[in-house]
Amino acid sequence: MELTPYVESLRRELTTAAEVGGEDVRALADRLLQPLDAAVRLTLLEALSTAADEISAELAPGSVDVRLRSGSAAFVVTPPPAAPPAAAPGPVDVRMPLADGDDSAMVRINLRLPGNLKAMIEDAAAAGGLSVNAWIVRAAAAGLAGEARTAVRPAAQNPGQVSQTYTGWAR
Structure with a gap:
């Protein structure tokens, strides 16, 4: 699961909201958006991990794990034994x-x-x-x-x- 579209969507929304405040607010938003990229990705991964934990609790003894590879999140599903x-x-x-x-x-x-x-x-x-x-x-x-x-x-x-x-x- 590629996180970039979600991060870009948030970036667009924040840029749109900053345009209402004028040039100074827009410049501040541009400076803040780059450092926020990593924080947004981490927050999305935490949300996915929490969701996987909740699904695993219902799927026990099977499980769902979230793995990060090359900036993309992947779900690994281990079904319960037959x-x-x-x-x-x-x-x-x-x-x-x-x-x-x-x-x-x-x-x-x-x-x-x-x-x-x-x-x-x-x-x-x-x-x-x-x-x-x-x-x-x-x-x-x-x-x-x-x-x-x-x-x-x-x-x-x-x-x-x-x-x-x-x-x-x-x-």
Whole structure:
């Protein structure tokens, strides 16, 4: 996407507006328009980047990026991965990985998801007759099983005690 036509359009509009003020204002506008060229291009790129971010949030897990090459902005669209072929319906046997002696310890995490991904998870959980939490636990366990992970984190130092970890921003 070539930005020059938009910059030139703004230049024409500013020149037209400056002509109303007389010769002094027109001369001042001519001196200001050249340095404003880079600022206008940067502002346009920021607007395009913000738009791409908003589109990416709706397209997740796909994305849209803005790239600058030779003074021209280009959009790079990464579509979401294709849905895997539908498997035969039925229960899936997923074994939950448990640490030694840690079969009842449960921990809580906060998870941030794009709105459309959350809706897809809710739909999948409902279709499977599961709660969202149970669906996410099974999906995580299945994903880890698919990676053949065998290492288990060490348990809390005191048996029966779950460690408390807090992360994030504070004011």
